[in-house]
Structure formats: structure tokens, C-alpha cells
Amino acid sequence: MAGRVKKKREQTEYFFDYTLLFVILFLLGFGLIMIYSVSSYEAYAKYNDAAYFLKKQLLSGILGLIAMIVVANIPYHFWARFSELGYLVSAILVIMVPFFGVEANGAKRWLPIPGIGLTIQPAEVAKLCMILFLANLVCSMGKLIRQPRGMIFLMLTAIPMVVLVWKLTNNLSSAIIILGISVFMIFVASPDYKLFIILGAIGSAAVGGLLYYISKLNMSDLEGFRFKRILAWMNPEAYASDVGYQTLQSLYAIGSGGVVGKGLGQSMQKLGFIPEAQNDMIFSIICEELGLFGAIIIITMFLVLLWRMMLIANNAPDLFGALLVVGVMGHIAIQVILNVAVVTNSIPNTGISLPFISYGGTSVLFLLIEMGLVLNVAKRIQLREA
Amino acid sequence: MQNTRNRFANRKKVLVIFLACGGLLMLLFVRLVYLMVWRSDYYGAKATDLHERERSIKAARGQIVDCNGVIIADNRTVCTVSVIHNQIENPEEVIRVLSRELGMPEETVRKRVEKYSSIERVKSNVSKSVGDAIREYDLAGVKVDEDYKRYYPYGDLASKVLGFTGSDNQGIIGLEVVYEEYLEGKAGTILTMTDARGVEVETAGERRIEPVDGNTLHLSLDVNIQSYAQQLAEQAMKAKSARSVSILVMNPQNGEILAMVNVPEFDLNDPFTVTVEGGAEISEKEKQNLLNQMWRNGCINDTYEPGSTFKVITAAAGLEAGVVTKESGFSCPGYIIVDDRRIRCHKNGGHGSQDFVHATMNSCNPAFVSLGLKLGTERFYSYFEQFGLLTKTGIDLPGEAGTIMHKPENIGPVELATVSFGQSFQITPVQLITTVSSIINGGKRITPHMGVKVTDEQGNTLETFEYPVQEGVVSEETSETMRYILEKVVAEGGGKNGQVQGVRIGGKTATSQTLPRSEKQYISSFLGFAPADDPQIIALAIINRPQGTYYGGQIAAPIVRQLFENILPYLGIMDYNEISEEKGEESVSE
Numbered sequence: 001m002a003g004r005v006k007k008k009r010e011q012t013e014y015f016f017d018y019t020l021l022f023v024i025l026f027l028l029g030f031g032l033i034m035i036y037s038v039s040s041y042e043a044y045a046k047y048n049d050a051a052y053f054l055k056k057q058l059l060s061g062i063l064g065l066i067a068m069i070v071v072a073n074i075p076y077h078f079w080a081r082f083s084e085l086g087y088l089v090s091a092i093l094v095i096m097v098p099f100f101g102v103e104a105n106g107a108k109r110w111l112p113i114p115g116i117g118l119t120i121q122p123a124e125v126a127k128l129c130m131i132l133f134l135a136n137l138v139c140s141m142g143k144l145i146r147q148p149r150g151m152i153f154l155m156l157t158a159i160p161m162v163v164l165v166w167k168l169t170n171n172l173s174s175a176i177i178i179l180g181i182s183v184f185m186i187f188v189a190s191p192d193y194k195l196f197i198i199l200g201a202i203g204s205a206a207v208g209g210l211l212y213y214i215s216k217l218n219m220s221d222l223e224g225f226r227f228k229r230i231l232a233w234m235n236p237e238a239y240a241s242d243v244g245y246q247t248l249q250s251l252y253a254i255g256s257g258g259v260v261g262k263g264l265g266q267s268m269q270k271l272g273f274i275p276e277a278q279n280d281m282i283f284s285i286i287c288e289e290l291g292l293f294g295a296i297i298i299i300t301m302f303l304v305l306l307w308r309m310m311l312i313a314n315n316a317p318d319l320f321g322a323l324l325v326v327g328v329m330g331h332i333a334i335q336v337i338l339n340v341a342v343v344t345n346s347i348p349n350t351g352i353s354l355p356f357i358s359y360g361g362t363s364v365l366f367l368l369i370e371m372g373l374v375l376n377v378a379k380r381i382q383l384r385e386a
Numbered sequence: 387m388q389n390t391r392n393r394f395a396n397r398k399k400v401l402v403i404f405l406a407c408g409g410l411l412m413l414l415f416v417r418l419v420y421l422m423v424w425r426s427d428y429y430g431a432k433a434t435d436l437h438e439r440e441r442s443i444k445a446a447r448g449q450i451v452d453c454n455g456v457i458i459a460d461n462r463t464v465c466t467v468s469v470i471h472n473q474i475e476n477p478e479e480v481i482r483v484l485s486r487e488l489g490m491p492e493e494t495v496r497k498r499v500e501k502y503s504s505i506e507r508v509k510s511n512v513s514k515s516v517g518d519a520i521r522e523y524d525l526a527g528v529k530v531d532e533d534y535k536r537y538y539p540y541g542d543l544a545s546k547v548l549g550f551t552g553s554d555n556q557g558i559i560g561l562e563v564v565y566e567e568y569l570e571g572k573a574g575t576i577l578t579m580t581d582a583r584g585v586e587v588e589t590a591g592e593r594r595i596e597p598v599d600g601n602t603l604h605l606s607l608d609v610n611i612q613s614y615a616q617q618l619a620e621q622a623m624k625a626k627s628a629r630s631v632s633i634l635v636m637n638p639q640n641g642e643i644l645a646m647v648n649v650p651e652f653d654l655n656d657p658f659t660v661t662v663e664g665g666a667e668i669s670e671k672e673k674q675n676l677l678n679q680m681w682r683n684g685c686i687n688d689t690y691e692p693g694s695t696f697k698v699i700t701a702a703a704g705l706e707a708g709v710v711t712k713e714s715g716f717s718c719p720g721y722i723i724v725d726d727r728r729i730r731c732h733k734n735g736g737h738g739s740q741d742f743v744h745a746t747m748n749s750c751n752p753a754f755v756s757l758g759l760k761l762g763t764e765r766f767y768s769y770f771e772q773f774g775l776l777t778k779t780g781i782d783l784p785g786e787a788g789t790i791m792h793k794p795e796n797i798g799p800v801e802l803a804t805v806s807f808g809q810s811f812q813i814t815p816v817q818l819i820t821t822v823s824s825i826i827n828g829g830k831r832i833t834p835h836m837g838v839k840v841t842d843e844q845g846n847t848l849e850t851f852e853y854p855v856q857e858g859v860v861s862e863e864t865s866e867t868m869r870y871i872l873e874k875v876v877a878e879g880g881g882k883n884g885q886v887q888g889v890r891i892g893g894k895t896a897t898s899q900t901l902p903r904s905e906k907q908y909i910s911s912f913l914g915f916a917p918a919d920d921p922q923i924i925a926l927a928i929i930n931r932p933q934g935t936y937y938g939g940q941i942a943a944p945i946v947r948q949l950f951e952n953i954l955p956y957l958g959i960m961d962y963n964e965i966s967e968e969k970g971e972e973s974v975s976e
Contacts, residue, residue, distance in 0.1 A: 041581070184403060187399060187403070188396055188399040188400055188403065189396070191395040251421065251425075251429055252429050252432055252433040252436065253433070254418070254421045254422060254429070255421050255422065255425050255426050255428060255429020255430055255432075255433070256426070256429055256430040256433040256434070257422055257426075258422055258423070258426040258430065259422060259423060259426075268433065268437045268579060268581075268587075269433065271437075271581030271582060271587065272581045272582025272583055273436065273437075273581075273582045287418070287422060291422065292418065292419065292422045292423070295415070295418050295422070296415070299411055299414075299415055302411070303408060303411060306404055306407055306408070307404065310400050310401065310403075310404040313397075313400045314396075314397040314400055314401075319393070319396065322393075322396060322400070326400060326403070329400075329403070329404075330403070333403070333407040336411070337407065337410050337411060337414065340411070340414045340418075341414055344414060344417045344418060344421060346414060346417050
């Protein structure tokens, strides 16, 4: 690696992050293998084609890689001019969902793309546009960012999108991710700590209070039904037949995997016990088939990914580049943490996919576009200066 | 300058974010370790529970063999036909083929086929040939499982003794019930992995817990003796238009039962068909009653008034108490007055003056009444207890009836008098033969039984049954006197028809009335044993409600005579060429 970097330096004087690229390709390839392993049985039963999901994901992956290469070769400042437009377009797409959206798995979250028979999830578009929008906004704010006033202004620009995604597509998970990305970027942009610590403390207290209140509730209460997911989180076995089912099945998968796992392809839980296991619950099947060792490899890969992005952000030639990378880093970090937390029943169940690995075309396509941005920021790092 | 400072602040914050995320991932990793190491067994077991489906494999029920190793209860392979709803591809064809091959109405089959369940049994106990034929069609969703069914090669032989099994191969009556734990074996299981829809996962393989077959039960019953006795009983029943005939053959030395016949018998391979008349338009309840009647083992489940055969017991009590000896004199004017009752002797003019031996040979009622009165209620009753008459014999067959006897405080002189010659109370045939056995075998109260031992498939003995024997029920001296007297009864007295040339036979006849007496129906019986001086075999024949001649000495004694004539040489007790009185012990006792 080091030798290669030296060689590059002589040739182009610019940096290309091969480690990051390797990790991306590894996760993508691993994801495809796991999607085939997890979905083939059900896909054969349903569509008479064991590779049904694999083929669709492969297509998205190839499209995404092409997009990533294109984006990685366009100087990232080019995108700054589209930041407001992007915000607007993604907001419009989200608003269109209740009217033109198509349903899948009981939720209306997808928009059909006319002509080619594919669908797109506007929430994924919104994540990317939010990153671009906030990065550009911070840079144009100048010194205002150092005042609480500026921070509140930034927050207020992010909130509408969060509410739109949450309410119109009925997708709390994506709303939380967009909010999380915004908080991450504002946190990095602002030199302040105190305000964030206070906000964090208030937030934790509120969550703690709410949980205490819910745990005291009876199921007979009207309130109780609304918070059933949280009660099921506290005791999934008591709700095994309804809201606790998926969580419990996920725990069975993880627990039965043990240290070394059952072996690739040997999962029992994927045989319909965990419905649509190739989506949000894919990590539990990875644990079942590959055991603790498989889980270690995946978590380590994501840590390396985050570490590389931290290095790129901290060496980016300007604040705009750094904030773009931070946004992407926040996006991936939040999804990985929440996904693993959900499948291990560490937090209440909410549908969050595992980046690069879970089945989902829009998600993979936009994640790879984001990685293209990161790679381009990395390319702009001038090694002589560093 | 300021920009640079700002960039430093930004960098620090990015590091904070990275460390925070890394920390959270580490916490989640710890959670994973907890789930996958500490809780692995718990969740793994729960998951296996969820994935595995159990199918049981029936164990073959143990065989029942007679004393010579002849198999009298066996197993035959039969098939169970089931359908698996969501694997059926062509329901109409399945319905057509199954209803035709199984001979079932189409609607019935349709209901099973169209029922939404994981697996639905269409018919069990289908013969192997039909099962194979269905398998030939190779219909998707139709499953033919092989299974065992009880099979009795001798049909109705000893039906009420052996008993039969139900649909789950469990014993329902007779020995099949008593020895259930030895015969049933242990069912095995096939554990197969299934997906969430219940479809078996072929690549996952299966775990098998092999069934353990039941063990072989060895009986003291002898198929040859049983068959011959049944033949005799059937002849007698036909000839005398009797309601039923029972024959019991036992070894009086150890209680091993060689034959127990109760005609009419029933077909063990078809035990649920009522053989008595009026079968068609009866209700379920009536049918069950008739079946229960048909399955009853008269030797054990039913009591009767023994009549004169009971005089053996009265005589033994009298001898044991010392109130009578062989030489004691009795006079019979043809009746005896007890209180205000006049009890008649069966011989109108009376037997006149006679000693005790002749009184027994004549089966003289007044003589035995006076003997009973001499004994007195208390002493007589205590001998009943001593002989074991008042408790059940403990035979290894279900549903033994107890003795129905007056309470001692209710026995007045009249009751005492009637009990003395075997009336006004009831006992089971097996009780009678057991009590007489213990009187003539030297005073050992033996336990009548069928089960001898249990062996495994390789023939290794797993358990040899032991039965309680109570010594000293009567003295050896009394026993010897009784053998002498009872030999006289057959040689010169009322049991003449029980004589077998070349063998010393002891015995006693009886003719008693069924209740109510106004019906004028009788029970004729004869109890005989051989050789008279060292009894190796004892037989009791009871004819229930014979028409025409009903005297035990005339119709029951010949049955035992014919039986003995045929089985004594077979058992080695009698040798036609060399008349011997001392041999044969070996061949009988085991």
C-alpha cells in the first residue's frame, strides 16, 4: 500500500484511496453472496428462480459502480450548484409518494420510474441531497456558523425534510437517519460542544422518561397499543406471535449461529421463518451462517470504512469536501449501528437496512454515488501538502 | 489563520464522531458475543424446536409364544395412507385413486384431501398389497407409511385369554393388557427439518431415534392342549345345546395354566364384529355391551355356584379340623332337617349307612351337611380363609371376580348347611381349580398363571416371572387322604365316567342350578386330576345350561376323560405300552 502511494505520488501527486475502494467492493461482493444465500430458497418458492433477488441486486450494484466511477471523476465542487435544486427535487419526490407511490411489504415508500419498470425510494435520494445541501449551506454561511443562531438556522432547514419523510412515506427509520446525518454535519461544522452536550442530555432524559412511562403501561390501555413495539423490545417472547415475532426469530438465528456458525447456506431461519430475510434482517442470517467470526469481519470492515472516511474528511482540501465526507460517514455509521442494534434487539424494532449488504436497489445505488463523492474528495487531497 | 484553527476544530469533531461510532459498534459487538456465546444454547435449542418436525416410528409389538415356542400372537405389516395437502398436485386424481383402492366413499376421501392440514391420515391398517398398489401410482402428496398390525395365526384360539390390540397397537383385553409394558416396545422418532411452511428440507437430512421392538412373552399355555380342549368344548356345546362351555387345564404343582377354553370363542383378527345373532340394527351402546359379553373370560370374570365339586373343600376342612376321618360313619335317610328346613339328598331313598369315603363317592348331601354343622360357622369360615378362597387367586389376567360369600355373622345353620355342599354362594372356576389344587398337591396354595418369562429378540431371558406360593394350607396327611378319597370317587363312585384306562384319576362331579332356580337350568361340571397319587395335571370342565341330561357325572366327566386320554400320553404322564404311575414329572413341570 505504502509503496503504491509513493508511486502514485510521483505520477499524479494526488491520492487515491485503494483501501476504501477495496472495502467497498468487499462489502458489495459479500452482500451479493449473502443475498443469494439468504433469498434463494424463498425466491425459488415464490418466483421459481433462485437467483431472482441476486440478479436484481447485481443490476443495481453494476449501475451503482458505474455511477460511483463517474462521480469519483467529477470534481465535487461541481455538485455545489445543485444543492438547493437537489433539496427541492427530493422534497417533491417524497411528496409524490402518497399519490403515485407503489406498495411493497405493506408500506408505500417507492415511486415507479415511468418507462423502465423500476422503482426508486425517494427517502434514499433525500439522504444524499441533504448531505449536499447542508455541506453547501454551511460553507456559504461563513462566520454565522460559530453562533448558536446559525446552528438553529441549519437545524430548521433540515427539519422539514425529516418531517416529510417521516409523515408522508410513513418511514420513521429514514427520517431518523436524515436527522442523524444533519446533526452529525452540524456538530462537525460548529466549534461548539456545550450546546450538543445539553441537547444530548435532554434527548436521553426524554427517551429514558418515555421508556419508563411505557414499561408501566398495561396492554389494556389505549396508549399501550401504540407502544407495543417498545414493549415487545423489552420482552420479545411475550409478543412472539405479532410484533415480537421478527425480533425473536432474529435472536434465534443469531443465537443458533454460535461462535463458528452453521456454515454458508446452512441457515434454517431463512427458510421463511424470518420473512424477507434478505432485507433488514440479513445480518442475523450472516450471524447464523458464519457465526461470531462472520460478524467480527463485517463489523471490522465497517470500522475500516469509517476510519478511511475520517482520514479523508480530515485531509480534505476544504470544508465543503470535509462536510460531504462527514455526511456520508454519518449516513453509513448510523445505518450500521441501528441495523445491528435492531437485529440484536438492543433497540426497538424499526426497519433499517445494512449498507451495501441488505437487498435494496436504490439504497445500493445512492450509497455508491456517495462513495464516489468520497473517493473524489480523496483524490483532491494533495499529498505534497500533507 | 482563522480557517486553519477552524479546520483543527472540525478534525477533532470528526474524530469524536468516529470514536463514538466505534464505541457503539464495540458495545453491539459485546451484545453479539453475549447472544452467540452465552445465549447460544438457549436460542439454538429454541430454533431447533421450531425447525424440527417429529414423526413417530412404531415399534413392533412383542410376540406371544406358547410353552413350545409356537407363535400365537404376531405382527403383520400394514400400511397407513395419508395425504399432505400442499404437496398434492392433482386432487381429483388423488381422490379417485384413493377411494377406489381403499374402498372408501368419495366424499369421505374428498374431505380428507381437501382439509387444510400439514398431514391428514386417510386410512390406517391397510393391507400391504393395497398400500403397495397405491404407492405404484406415485401420486404427489400421497404418503404410504408401513406399520405393524397385530396378527393372531390361530384365529379364535384362546381368544379370551390372549386378548387383542386396538388401533394404536395397545392391548385391550387379556394378556395383551396385563403384559403391555413388556410387549409394547418403544416407539422411535424421525426428526426432520422443515421450513416455515412445514415442507421438509431435503438437504438437511434427518435424525432418527430407532424404535425398540417389544419383547417376547412366553406362556405356559400349550397350543396343542388348548386346541384339543377347544374342540371338546365345542362338541359338548353343540351336543348339549349349551350356552357356553369352559375348560381349564392346569399344573396343580405350580399353577401353570396349560389351557383355558371358553366357547364360544371369537376371532382375534376381527374382534369388533359381533358374532351373536341380531347384529344389524343395534345401537352403538348395545353393540358395545354385546362385544363386552363376547370378550368375557368365563373362567375368571364370572362366578357360579360350584355345587358338589365344593365338597372337596368341605371334606378337606373337616379332615384338617379332625372332626371327620375316612372311617367316620354317616347315615343318609334321603334328607336332613336343618332348623325347619328339610334338605333333600339327590338320591330319593337315601344312601343309608356309609363311611366318609363312601359319603364322598356318593356325593351325599346330608353327610356333608352334618359335617359342615359339626365344623361350625367360625371354623368353616377360618378354613375358607386358610385355603385362600376368600381372596382372589392373583392370576395374571385382568378382571378376576372375587368370591361371593355370606358374611360370617349372616351364616345361620341353613346357610352353613347349603355352603357345605356348594350352594348359596359363588366362586370363579379358576378359584375352584386353584383351591382344589392346593388341597391335593400337599398343601401349597399356588398362584394360577400364564406368563412364564420374557425374552428379547435374541432369545435372552430378560425376566422370569415368579408367583407367590403359600405352603401349609392343609397338612400333607389331609392332602393324601383327599387324593385317596377323590381317586375312589372316580374309580368306584359318581365320577366313573372320568376314568382313563391305565392312569389313576381323582376327581369330583357337580351339578348345580343357575339362578333363579325356577328356570330349572343347570351347570354341570367335573374336576379331575392325574395321576391321583401325585397330581401333575388338573382339569375342570363346566357346561353352562346344557339341555337334556344335565348331570355332571354324565356329561362333564366324559369331556375330561377324553381330554386326559389324549393329553396324558402327550405330556408323558401316561404310557400306553408300559403303565407307569411314577413318571412324567419333568415333562409337566416346565
